[in-house]
Amino acid sequence: MVVFCYDGTFEGLLSCLFDAYTMKCFPAGLLGPGDVPPLHASQVHQVETAEEKSGRVLAGLCKRLSASVMHMLLLGWLAEEPGTDMTMFRFMRKVFDGARGQEHNMADDDVLALTKLARQVTHEAHLMKGFVRFQKTAQGVYGAVIGPRYHVLPLIVEHFVERFADQNWLIYDEVRGQGVYFEDGRLQDATLDAHLVQEGGLASHLLAEGETLFEKAWRGYCTATVIKERLNPRLQRRCMPARYWRYMTEKRFPKGL
Amino acid sequence: MTEATLHKLKILADSAKYDASCSSSGVGRGNAGGKKTGQKAGLGSTAAMGVCHSFTDDGRCVSLLKVLHTNYCKYDCAYCINRVSNDIPRAALSVQELVDITIEFYRRNYIEGLFLSSGVVGSADTTMERMVRAVRELRQKHRFNGYIHMKSIPGASQELVHQAGLYADRLSVNIEIPSERNLKMLAPEKDHKSVYLPMQYIQQGMLQSKDERKRLRSAPRFAPAGQSTQMIVGASNEPDHAILRLSSMLYSGPQLKRVYYSAFVPVNGHDARLPVLQGAPLVRENRLYQADWLMRFYGFGAEEIASQEHPNLDLEIDPKLGWALRNPAWFPLDVNRADYFEILRVPGIGTISAQRIVRARRAARLGPEHLQKLGVVMRRAKHFLAFPGNGAALVNEAGPEAVRAMLTTKSGKKPVAYQLSLFS
Ligand code: SF4
Numbered sequence: 001m002v003v004f005c006y007d008g009t010f011e012g013l014l015s016c017l018f019d020a021y022t023m024k025c026f027p028a029g030l031l032g033p034g035d036v037p038p039l040h041a042s043q044v045h046q047v048e049t050a051e052e053k054s055g056r057v058l059a060g061l062c063k064r065l066s067a068s069v070m071h072m073l074l075l076g077w078l079a080e081e082p083g084t085d086m087t088m089f090r091f092m093r094k095v096f097d098g099a100r101g102q103e104h105n106m107a108d109d110d111v112l113a114l115t116k117l118a119r120q121v122t123h124e125a126h127l128m129k130g131f132v133r134f135q136k137t138a139q140g141v142y143g144a145v146i147g148p149r150y151h152v153l154p155l156i157v158e159h160f161v162e163r164f165a166d167q168n169w170l171i172y173d174e175v176r177g178q179g180v181y182f183e184d185g186r187l188q189d190a191t192l193d194a195h196l197v198q199e200g201g202l203a204s205h206l207l208a209e210g211e212t213l214f215e216k217a218w219r220g221y222c223t224a225t226v227i228k229e230r231l232n233p234r235l236q237r238r239c240m241p242a243r244y245w246r247y248m249t250e251k252r253f254p255k256g257l
Numbered sequence: 258m259t260e261a262t263l264h265k266l267k268i269l270a271d272s273a274k275y276d277a278s279c280s281s282s283g284v285g286r287g288n289a290g291g292k293k294t295g296q297k298a299g300l301g302s303t304a305a306m307g308v309c310h311s312f313t314d315d316g317r318c319v320s321l322l323k324v325l326h327t328n329y330c331k332y333d334c335a336y337c338i339n340r341v342s343n344d345i346p347r348a349a350l351s352v353q354e355l356v357d358i359t360i361e362f363y364r365r366n367y368i369e370g371l372f373l374s375s376g377v378v379g380s381a382d383t384t385m386e387r388m389v390r391a392v393r394e395l396r397q398k399h400r401f402n403g404y405i406h407m408k409s410i411p412g413a414s415q416e417l418v419h420q421a422g423l424y425a426d427r428l429s430v431n432i433e434i435p436s437e438r439n440l441k442m443l444a445p446e447k448d449h450k451s452v453y454l455p456m457q458y459i460q461q462g463m464l465q466s467k468d469e470r471k472r473l474r475s476a477p478r479f480a481p482a483g484q485s486t487q488m489i490v491g492a493s494n495e496p497d498h499a500i501l502r503l504s505s506m507l508y509s510g511p512q513l514k515r516v517y518y519s520a521f522v523p524v525n526g527h528d529a530r531l532p533v534l535q536g537a538p539l540v541r542e543n544r545l546y547q548a549d550w551l552m553r554f555y556g557f558g559a560e561e562i563a564s565q566e567h568p569n570l571d572l573e574i575d576p577k578l579g580w581a582l583r584n585p586a587w588f589p590l591d592v593n594r595a596d597y598f599e600i601l602r603v604p605g606i607g608t609i610s611a612q613r614i615v616r617a618r619r620a621a622r623l624g625p626e627h628l629q630k631l632g633v634v635m636r637r638a639k640h641f642l643a644f645p646g647n648g649a650a651l652v653n654e655a656g657p658e659a660v661r662a663m664l665t666t667k668s669g670k671k672p673v674a675y676q677l678s679l680f681s
Pocket of ligand 1: 330331333376377
């Protein structure tokens with residue numbers, strides 16, 4: 001049994017495909033950095049990520065797939081679910097070897113799995129557009145901490161650039177330790193030191209004066225709009241899963257409040 | 258923001274919450290600034306899809322900051338918490354306060370925009386005028402591009418409705434009570450004219466702007482997300498048949514985008530004009546939303562869903578299943594041959610799975626194992642489908658009663674009381 005070892009990047013995955021076709025040898029499994037080869041692996045091939053390899057595979061995919069299916073691949077990748085790389089590997093093989101239109105054959109398990117996953121990622125990205133909560137800092141920057149299940153930050157940045165074009169803001173994914181900072185119309189990668197993050201929000205010493213009053217007003221608003229004859233916490237949790245509450249002003253109650 | 262403003266906000270949100278509409282969908286608007294226009298960036302944008310920012314403990318989507326300008330009101334509508342004869346805390350927000358709260362909430366991504374309504378103080382026009390001032394200030398002074406939904410006050414002049422439409426994305430006038438006789442009984446100062454006249458103004462404004470924009474692209478848009486309305490369910494005795502017929506009539510015009518149904522919550526003390534209910538009729542409200550959905554997206558006519566013979570929706574089963582059980586001879590259906598709208602009529606098949614079926618059957622003949630994968634709920638659908646080896650009891654052979662019994666008792670579950678997620 002052959003397994004491929006690669007660097008865990010998308011370009012790396014495409015390079016795996018390139019190597020497999022040139023070597024005419026298709027792996028039974030893919031190993032990312034830090035993964036331990038299974039005991040029964042008879043051969044481990046180390047894949048080198050290279051632009052000329054990944055570029056050619058990408059070009060081949062683009063020729064065969066519509067823009068929306070290409071986007072689905074990106075979404076599947078952003079899911080960062082274990083095992084998705086192998087699903088995508090098999091999917092791409094089918095695209096290259098199979099008949100045209102394979103990518104729409106929902107009766108195929110890989111197509112189905114990827115479609116489902118892509119839908120979940122899209123769904124979470126849509127939710128996050130609403131659930132992100134900014135807090136204004138004393139410097140006038142609006143900062144938000146998020147903790148999505150999938151790596152949706154790249155999918156929502158555009159939305160916030162458009163929406164908050166006239167303010168400086170930062171969105172930080174504390175699960176992945178990655179963020180973006182938007183200042184005076186320019187976007188850049190950013191991180192936040194651990195001591196600046198506190199219980200799903202910004203550390204309280206960073207906040208602008210009066211910020212807690214706005215938060216209080218928002219909590220007060222959310223409480224006031226409840227119709228008690230219709231209480232339905234199960235529906236609430238279905239629409240707004242509890243895993244996001246830690247980051248949401250109306251649901252988080254950091255100490256000292 | 259001061260503690261005093263915060264206190265008023267709570268009162269006015271509490272007073273506004275019985276309006277069911279919250280949607281922020283139906284219009285896309287970019288930020289007016291940036292390279293394209295050479296202008297300084299304004300605040301905000303509107304997403305065509307609509308975004309929910311939170312969900313309250315009752316599971317309703319919070320998209321817009323829904324507040325009243327004031328909850329003082331000179332009228333005395335029996336079903337309304339703000340009626341003049343109620344002894345409740347009253348408050349009013351100044352234009353400045355309203356604008357500030359909206360902008361500050363928006364900048365923190367709490368909301369998608371503003372839903373502004375009001376009780377009636379002074380004349381309808383003075384009330385409407387103050388509301389218009391607030392939204393004008395948001396749009397013009399603060400270049401606010403978020404979503405604005407504005408209520409038109411009954412009795413307001415055409416001129417003011419027209420101004421409102423220039424700033425708001427959506428305007429609404431609530432019918433509240435489906436028949437005029439009952440409306441007059443419960444809201445003595447109102448009649449259907451006071452509802453339908455402003456609706457007409459809005460319609461005229463929209464048509465006029467559409468016309469002008471054909472000639473001149475830069476002509477102003479008028480309520481680009483259209484108008485909506487609401488009916489209270491269960492405060493008066495109209496059957497579902499009458500409610501749905503009215504909705505379908507309203508939808509036949511191009512400008513009405515949504516009818517909302519709001520289960521009557523008895524907020525006031527005993528009133529001989531109002532029915533005594535065991536809790537709000539939430540299941541009925543849910544069934545009406547499903548029926549509304551069938552009319553808008555499934556090609557059903559109002560009469561097919563409820564009629565003189567079946568004036569009320571069945572609370573135990575959804576309206577599509579109800580229709581299917583009343584029309585057993587229409588089945589079984591072969592999904593490999595039927596057209597899209599026929600497939601949509603099968604219980605257990607929704608719009609997404611119907612679209613997938615139509616696409617997938619080009620590649621191969623579909624059997625039950627495929628349908629499952631395409632998202633069809635086979636537990637329900639199998640009683641209505643024709644395919645070789647289908648061992649299930651078919652509705653046209655076993656009869657509607659038998660199928661109904663199987664579908665209502667098997668799961669052992671009570672119908673889900675309120676599935677807002679289906680409709681938002
Ligand atoms: S006019 Fe509107 S706010 Fe006033 S009592 Fe009637 S429904 Fe309530």
